[in-house]
Amino acid sequence: MSPVLSGVLQLLALVAALALAHIPLGNHMARVYSSGTHWRVEKWIYKGIGADPDTEMRWPAYLRGVLAFSLAGVLFLYLLQRLQGVLPGSLGFASIDPDQAFNTAASFVANTNWQSYYGEQAMGHVVQTAGLAVQNFVSAAVGIAVAVALVRGFARSRTGELGNFWADLVRGVVRVLVPIAAVGAVVLVACGVIQNFSGIHEVGQFLGAPQQWNGGAVASQEVIKELGTNGGGYFNANSAHPFENPTPFTNLFEIFLILLIPVSLTRTFGVMTGSVRQGYAILGTMAAIWLSFVALMMWTEFAHHGPALQVAGGATEGKELRFGIGGSSLFAVTTTLTSTGAVDSFHSSYTGLGGGITMLGMMLGEIAPGGVGSGLYGMLVMAVVAVFVAGLMVGRTPEYLGKKIGTREIKFAACYILITPALVLVFTAAALALPTPGDSMTNSGAHGFSEILYAYTSASNNNGSAFAGLNADTQWFNTTLGLAMLLGRFLPMVFVLALAGSLARQQPVPATAGTLRTEKPLFAGLLAGAVLIITGLTYFPALSLGPLAEGLAA
Secondary structure (H helix, E strand, C coil): CCHHHHHHHHHHHHHHHHHHHHHHHHHHHHHHHHCCCCCHHHHHHHHHHCCCCCCCCEHHHHHHHHHHHHHHHHHHHHHHHHCHHHCCCCCCCCCCCHHHHHHHHHHHHCCCCCCCCCHHHHCCHHHHHHHHHHHHHHHHHHHHHHHHHHHHHHHCCCCCECCCHHHHHHHHHHHHHHHHHHHHHHHHHHCCCCCCCCCEEEEEEECCEEEEEECCCHHHHHHHHHHCCCCCCCCCCHHHCCCCCCCHHHHHHHHHHHHHHHHHHHHHHHHHHCCHHHHHHHHHHHHHHHHHHHHHHHHHHHCCCCHHHHHHCCCCCCECCCCHHHHHHHHHHHHHHCCCCCCCECHHHCCHHHHHHHHHHHHCCCCCCCCCCHHHHHHHHHHHHHHHHHHHHHCCCCEECCEECCHHHHHHHHHHHHHHHHHHHHHHHHHHHCCCHHHHECCCHHHHHHHHHHHHHHHHCCCCCCCCCECCCCHHHHHHHHHHHHHHHHHHHHHHHHHHHHHHCCCCCCCCCCCCCCCCHHHHHHHHHHHHHHHHHHHHHHHHHCHHHHHHHC
């Protein structure tokens, strides 16, 4: 079988699996977040944290819940790392340095999972399981909760109430993430992913030096890292490591886990707003962008430029031969078009244009289909902008799902869109202007510029993947990337929840003959165009200095 055909067949199998899961899981999540009953275990949790799950919250209260819970998570994870040296199960590893501990705490709480350390050489079992794995669950649940709050803003009228954050958080963990993760972990263990609490042991010799390795609860962390679009690997090699991702099947299964909830949430959106066709329009837009990026990536990586690539059958450098170019390209596009950041290949070794595709996927805002929750609310914000643009074209007050999009709503949407590019470009400019950060670049020229641009793009968009040619374990990068992750995660949520509250207070507007049909393919095309044009105008100069310059020079 040719490598190209293998890649196409993997793509078709993935699409079929997602199509089968879309309706059942989407309907299940709609029932979860619309339910008025509480499971017994949920009542125990509410009692333990002192929350009343039946109290409706307006958007400021909902936001306070998000920020308070996340701040507590940052503090807990920071202290856990700083105390690692005296904790049991530390495998003899020392406590994490302050700047590294801050960066990691910010990273996992912000659903970014950027890692500037070697996991198997720095983190013991307690930090990995009680700290990092727990945040993989709850940070994903926070993202889904914020998305559901925005959906309620569209679905409700004449009220500013968006539900209860604590109920949404707990239900997301207990009823959605834990059951799927439990089944997925069993599948991974059956396919060869390790799951144990063994210590460090010698596995052989390499160039005369002993090679040591430690085990860990890898399968249980691997499944939620992908399912929650987190991305942080137990080992430094991430999903290229055979203990995390041993076979082509597990590689495709992990891609499926990454896309499962973001794709299904579009169905949840359609059910909760009373129009499943609206959900299909959003899904169609996401799918069109994702498929286009996959096709472009496979084309750039299979293109035979030069005798070495012709002999190898494509750009094989930095890619696992277990997965091939097709599997690696599919993983790279999926992980950067969502907020996952897991990698099964070395993005820095991709062709110039291939590296630019991974970067552009994050720059779009990771909305095709995006991270758990963040992809849906990001695309809905872009839909608000798209109907506003359409309204300007025809001279009509824009409406979306029966809600008027006025100056207040478009200001919230504009602020949401501008936050991430501002963080990326300002931090990148500062790192290049100052003398010390530039010393961390492995390469010079356009590729070196791409290393830093990629790092801040990944951090600010809460992706977490790296170009892997940058030494980011410095005080400058640990601190600035940590700030970028926190600001890139929680500032947009402020405007999403404010937008949700504004929409929920409105009186629905009846549809007329002049109302834009937002469930039609025409609107899906307009929405995709708005996403690409806004992103292109914002990032094109920076991309021209990095991956485009490198790709055109090849």
